Amino acid sequence: MDRYDVIIIGAGINGLVSAACLAKAGRSVIVLRAPGNASADYTAGWRGADGFDFPTPASRLENFPRRLVQDLGLEGYGLRPGAMQSPALVSPSHGALVRDVDHNDMVRRLREISSHDADAYTDYISFITRQKRYLNQFVDLNGGAMPERRDLLPLLASAGQDGMWEGAHLAASSMKEVLGRRFQSEALKTLLFATTLGGYFGGMGLGPMAPTSATGLLMDPCSLGEDAQGLGYGPVEGGGAALLVALEKAAMDLGVTFADDTEISEIVHEKGEVKGVALEGGQFIETSTLIGDVDFKVLFLSMFAWKALPHDFVLSVAASRNRALVAQVNFVLDGLPEISGLPEEFLRSGAPLFVMDDLTEVEQAHDAWTLHAIPENPPVEFRFHGTKDGAEDGAGSRNYATAYVYYIPGDLAIGEWSDEHKIRLISTVVNRIVGVSPGFEKSLIDAKLVLPVDYEERFGLVGGHLFGANTALDQTLFNRPNPEMAAGTMPLKGIYFAGPATAEAPFADGLTGLSVAQRILAEPRRGPKTQSLPVQWTRALVNRIRLAS
């Protein structure tokens, strides 16, 4: 029988960060990886037709803390954070606009369009930077404890003088209000909005006209100066996979054991304490500390005999909202498309190109999504990944690109996603790109659609939501993924949860892994609470679960 100080289920960024940090502190650690997940997870990408890994929307690692790169010596394992790229927008009605990462370049560019907006942009960036500093009062990027609910009022009150309320007002407002009040150029408003789509905002499940949607502006990757959050890398060379490979190597060198192709039968517990993990083959691994880096619904609803857990806990897990809204179309092309209004080298840089008209159009796409329908004009983010010479099979060189499509419902009101729906969505996306890149269709060799349901199947994410739970404010900070779990209430002693649905996760990748590791190292002082849970709103789920069981 094996025994480890810590068992980690799942080898995502957070699981690997925890593993490395705990091993570094001298704990014996084993990481259990599911079949087919030995080296690739959704951060690494989506394996395409000829072996190319198309990044999922979660493969951009602008938010990986610098501190972890240093502490774990990841650059020594080949991690090469690239420079920040400048995204661009092409709007059929409002033309093309590049968002220079360099502030002065951007202001110069804007000055040519509108001197009002150029000034407003400077003011805006300093405003967002200031707000991020307040955000730091909530989020400790060194992995310390998140503030608790009861800290909120005093925190807000004490921060009054510093203009914390300005942040509260921002967080309560809509994107459209905040951007509309500051800027005149529709293209600029749309572009500033668009750059938040792939991050925290994309997880919220809101449209740009919804109250609280402006919270997404706080996580604008282009204003993530070091000053603001201590972050600030560009995309990692080689994508998310490179980060995972570096983390894995670091963990191995620190003595972490990896067990591949493991299928979990059950997490075993006794008298309210974790005892170990039983595997499908009958093997048992003993531990008193377990970290789940898998979707928390999977963790609590399928890896336990759930009847063994407190009923209300199970209900509140099930009640958390995880409505996915991103899909992707992976393209194989025989040429590199030209984009009207942008220089040729733009796409080559790998920078994201947003194709959408304006915020009203985006809101309409969101409307369709709320009603579980396919939007007519969904916002599209197009990224070119690279070229491969096709010498082997005699074909010409091949180019790979992805269109991330937003506000695509996981399930449709009219029934299952049929082939007809899929073809319609692919042609919608292709047409959008053709609209800004005439002739694009001629370079098309292959186009494959990846829907939320595919993410669910491939990565074990319930509902296919890459954050594990929507990031709207009612599921953020001390509400994430629900108030009990955010407060550290766990059904068993010795169990920790490190997926993207934790309070820290939306703010920086790997932060949860770090935080969990620190909590474990600080035991027994800061162990999880084991109190029983209050009756929650979630009774509605009793039946569903009863039906399901």
Add this chain to the structure above:
Amino acid sequence: MSFLKNILARVGLDTRAPHGSEAGHASFDVIVIGAGHNGLVCASYLAKAGRRVLVVEASEQAGGACQTGVIGGDTRGSRCAHLLRGLDPEVIKNLGLHRYGLKYAARTMPTVALDYDGAHIIFSHNPWQVAESIKPHSASDAERYPEFHKRILQFAEIINHWNGQTPGRLRGLFETGAFEDLSADAKALQQMGARFDVLTAEDKAEFLRLFVSSVGDLLDRSFDTQLLKGALAFDGVLGRAAGPFSPGTALGLLQQWTGEVAGTKPGIALPEGGMGAVIDALTRSVVARRGQVRCSARVAQILVENGRTVGVELASGERIFAPQVVSGTDPKTTLMDLLGREHMETRLATAVDGITQEGVTAKLNLVLDRMPKIRGFDPGQVPSARFIVAPSLDYIEQAFHPSKYGGFSPDPIMEVVFPTLNDASLSDHNEHVMSIIVQYTPFHLKEGWDNHREDFIQSCVDVLGNYMSGLGDHIIGGELLAPVDLEQQFNLRGGHWHHGEPDLAHQAMMRPAPGISQYLGPVKGLYLCSAGCHPGGGILGLAGKNAAERMLKDRVEPLRTVRSAHKAHHGDDEVEAAEADVSYGEAAQ
């Protein structure tokens, strides 16, 4: 308009000449702009405290959105607001409104969530009774409802407590220095937290989560029955340009449930004689306290001298002076049009610009020759109730979408009341009034309202026809008040129920806008008391009450000019005299 005169005569008003001495000559302690219910509540409290109060109202009839008027033939009804859902019991008591004639025609009205098949869900203050009507839809929802009801009421009680308080200011955001009183802000915050503090840890968590939740998400995690969720969500979005999945609408539900009528919570009442009766009682209470109410007196400008408010100038050019002015019309109009940008810091002006104020609520008032049959009720047995058409969350969401882009849905959500079932005084010919609130009706219709009124009315009647067969045949008159009409006829800017969207960014200490809360205007001596202030719209009277309390706390610096202004009024150089004579006298309280 004989009816109008009747009402005015009843309450001792004259539509033309000012009351008492000629205004401008009279000296007033306070001028109240607008005789909406909040303006009148404020006036009455101030008059009760001995202040000499003048209320100036633009329309020929007081009341603002609380109106009884002719809606067809000579049948009368509440033209805008039609149900009382929590006129504050303190206000009623303090001002003696029952003594001044306020009566209820019905006071514990149930809410009927209309079901196409007649299996209506009937809401009342008794949750177990409600559960009975939920049973046919879902036994488990029926079982869960009482607990939900209890919890929402418990949370609503906290909101209710907050509603009656002046919220702490947003320090640091728009520091003016003028009214610096940091300890008071801290205290206000603390007080707002006091009720919250008694909650259990779990309830605290849930309460804070509700603050930022949408009512749809709250209901989705609570119940399965679509009709139940639709009806409850209706309260969350009522009067707001928000859909059931817009964050902040769970708070809307709590706010609607704060209402208490005659000891019943949540209470819904029908004032006898229509909503104008509330105004009549308030006006009487003002007049009895030697206050004056002048109608047809539109304020064109708030007069400011040397950084303080000195009075108002009417559209007629007449000037009336007083050391304090409080506005019961919406904050945006008050600050931007009556006061003027030049009296505000740029940031404050931007914040006021940022108030969204386009209403989505229309009123359709119909006169029927007899009561329609309502599915599920025996003829003649139709209860006096508030009927709701909102069969599911998705239905509401779908009704909401077009309004964002200047259109309306052919399937709107509606709230229907037949006041004549309880109140015979409204019709002389046994006709029935059907009073309908229709949402989501855009202020700006893309194609313009002129050619689309009939389509609009037709879709409302068609949808209602699903539940009330033959409704169309009984209609003998009526009026449609789209938000544009509400603006035109009742000076309700943007036709907005709340005088400004009560979204999360404009609540409590951020209401009406960040940098301007606590009922204080940006200029000394100027106050705000309308639905645009905390705690928002609806006929609560609390903005008026809170503002009056705030004003009574403040030191009044008298205008030494009152007498000279009086003189000047007859002279040629009125303006100059007023300017020259304003001074900052000693505190005289």
